[in-house]
Amino acid sequence: MAIYSHKGNTPRVHDHRARWSELLDTCLSDTGTIESTFGPLRPDLLGEPPVESQFSPEEVSRNSALVSGWHQFEDCLGVCKFCIKNPPLTVKAVEATTGWVMDLHEAMMVGRRAINQLRIFSLQHGMKRELERPSLRYGSIPVNGPAKGIGIMPVWDELVKNYYRHMGWDPETGRPLPETLRSLGLDHLIPDL
Numbered sequence: 001m002a003i004y005s006h007k008g009n010t011p012r013v014h015d016h017r018a019r020w021s022e023l024l025d026t027c028l029s030d031t032g033t034i035e036s037t038f039g040p041l042r043p044d045l046l047g048e049p050p051v052e053s054q055f056s057p058e059e060v061s062r063n064s065a066l067v068s069g070w071h072q073f074e075d076c077l078g079v080c081k082f083c084i085k086n087p088p089l090t091v092k093a094v095e096a097t098t099g100w101v102m103d104l105h106e107a108m109m110v111g112r113r114a115i116n117q118l119r120i121f122s123l124q125h126g127m128k129r130e131l132e133r134p135s136l137r138y139g140s141i142p143v144n145g146p147a148k149g150i151g152i153m154p155v156w157d158e159l160v161k162n163y164y165r166h167m168g169w170d171p172e173t174g175r176p177l178p179e180t181l182r183s184l185g186l187d188h189l190i191p192d193l
Helices: 020-028 057-067 070-077 087-098 104-124 153-167 178-183 187-192
Strands: none
Touching: 020 057, 020 153, 057 153, 070 087, 070 104, 087 104, 104 187, 178 187
16 A cells, blocks of 8 residues: 555565666556566667666666557557567557558657557546656655666656656646647647646
């Protein structure tokens, strides 16, 4: 009961304090968990440089935003995440199966549309930035293991603001910006903000 996010998302059974990207993802996700991560953050699977420091507020926030959308695209396919290990090959499989012409960027846009729609729904139903943080114990400093003495809470606000900015959301409120919604073809949701 001491390990939770104020938003109500429940962490999975391993200790996220040594994996900042999962802790951030759990606290900010509008799907419960696994909005941008699934195990370690892997932007390299999407053709981007690999993560160098899992404890860098800038790198964690940028890379978490960079990969946001892929897992929602997987969810749209109705397949198990455990079976998808190669995003470019997955997109080719979708093309072969459906006859659609699609690339990785378009697949990510499908996921980004889902994330922003979920975000607006959550904001309309009482979600506030203050709720997007870990409980005291969930955000505590580990006393042993690979993250011993490295705490996320001193950089939490910076991490969240950077993530919002990289997602195209207002850094202070977490609300999707009108230009972000327009770029995703979600113009009709701008009045809902």
